Amino acid sequence: MRGKLRRIRCFFLWLCVAALLAGCRELEKKEEKKSLRIGVSLYRGDDTFINNIRSELESCAKEFEQENGIKVTLDIQDAKGSQNTQNNQVERFISLGCDVMCINPVDRTAASAMIDKAMTAGIPVVFFNRQPVEEDMNRWDQLYYVGAVAKESAVLQGSIVVDQYRKDPDSLDRNGDGVVSYVLLEGESSHQDSLIRTEWSIQTLKDGGVPIEKITGGIANWERSQASALMEQWLGEYPEMIELVICNNDDMALGAIDAMERAEIDHIKLVGIDATTPGQEAVRSGKLLGTVSADKEQYAGAIFSIAAAKAQGDPLPSELSLENGKYYWSPQEILVNP
Numbered sequence: 247m248r249g250k251l252r253r254i255r256c257f258f259l260w261l262c263v264a265a266l267l268a269g270c271r272e273l274e275k276k277e278e279k280k281s282l283r284i285g286v287s288l289y290r291g292d293d294t295f296i297n298n299i300r301s302e303l304e305s306c307a308k309e310f311e312q313e314n315g316i317k318v319t320l321d322i323q324d325a326k327g328s329q330n331t332q333n334n335q336v337e338r339f340i341s342l343g344c345d346v347m348c349i350n351p352v353d354r355t356a357a358s359a360m361i362d363k364a365m366t367a368g369i370p371v372v373f374f375n376r377q378p379v380e381e382d383m384n385r386w387d388q389l390y391y392v393g394a395v396a397k398e399s400a401v402l403q404g405s406i407v408v409d410q411y412r413k414d415p416d417s418l419d420r421n422g423d424g425v426v427s428y429v430l431l432e433g434e435s436s437h438q439d440s441l442i443r444t445e446w447s448i449q450t451l452k453d454g455g456v457p458i459e460k461i462t463g464g465i466a467n468w469e470r471s472q473a474s475a476l477m478e479q480w481l482g483e484y485p486e487m488i489e490l491v492i493c494n495n496d497d498m499a500l501g502a503i504d505a506m507e508r509a510e511i512d513h514i515k516l517v518g519i520d521a522t523t524p525g526q527e528a529v530r531s532g533k534l535l536g537t538v539s540a541d542k543e544q545y546a547g548a549i550f551s552i553a554a555a556k557a558q559g560d561p562l563p564s565e566l567s568l569e570n571g572k573y574y575w576s577p578q579e580i581l582v583n584p
């Protein structure tokens with residue numbers, strides 16, 4: 247009988263010690279979460295849209311610190327267009343003990359080397375803006391992607407022109423020949439957004455009944471200066487012919503406007519995508535017919551909240567609706583001069 251009592255006492259004692267140890271471990275865990283380290287690598291720090299996202303991410307981190315009293319170190323690095331440099335940045339993030347990495351891949355088809363490193367180190371990754379191929383995204387359940395649906399951006403962009411044409415056809419068909427003659431400025435050929443934006447923007451014009459005719463087009467890699475050079479050349483080659491410039495992003499539209507200003511031309515209509523800070527300004531001043539805004543607060547907010555949850559080992563916020571548990575699509579809207 248006494249032996250049985252002793253065994254019961256021992257069992258309860260063991261239970262108490264186990265509960266105490268678990269409590270201590272919990273406390274230790276909470277202690278570790280007093281600070282988060284997030285490694286962020288940008289494909290190019292001089293890209294206007296990416297810079298807008300970067301500023302929003304910094305605001306998110308500040309807000310999170312204030313609300314939760316948890317210090318956030320955002321280690322933001324510029325890969326300057328080199329995948330090699332970005333691979334080294336990922337290695338450095340891992341050696342510094344980052345809790346999570348947010349990566350804007352330089353080469354979206356070459357994400358597997360970075361994924362290998364992250365998986366080996368057990369560090370979750372939130373990719374953004376340049377979408378890794380599906381095969382890579384499916385390699386691990388700790389990989390996420392935040393972006394905007396390219397077809398949606400394009401359909402919205404096309405509808406800006408359709409609305410304008412329905413409202414005032416002569417403002418687009420300036421020479422009254424019954425067709426709107428356009429040139430096209432495209433982003434990087436390897437970017438998932440370029441082809442889809444081009445295809446669906448044009449399709450939306452056709453579906454909306456705008457009679458169009460392509461004069462020419464070219465790749466300006468999202469860049470203002472490259473777009474400006476192309477537009478200057480086209481204004482010389484096709485004098486008085488261009489009525490519309492369809493641009494895969496705002497920076498290229500701004501480049502085309504630069505060339506038009508040099509040539510003292512202001513009647514050609516242009517549309518962009520991104521609603522970057524200078525893009526919004528151009529819409530307000532009437533230089534740009536319209537643009538498409540991917541809500542940058544929500545875009546960066548989604549990147550940050552996935553990263554913060556992962557860094558703390560918490561479940562993802564329930565208000566964040568992810569497609570297939572890993573893709574977050576940022577809402578978009580049209581921005582025109584009222």
Ligand code: GAL
Binds near residue numbers: 296494497
């Ligand atoms: C696009 C954006 C471009 C450029 C590019 C970089 O989504 O519209 O302006 O930032 O991403 O990947």
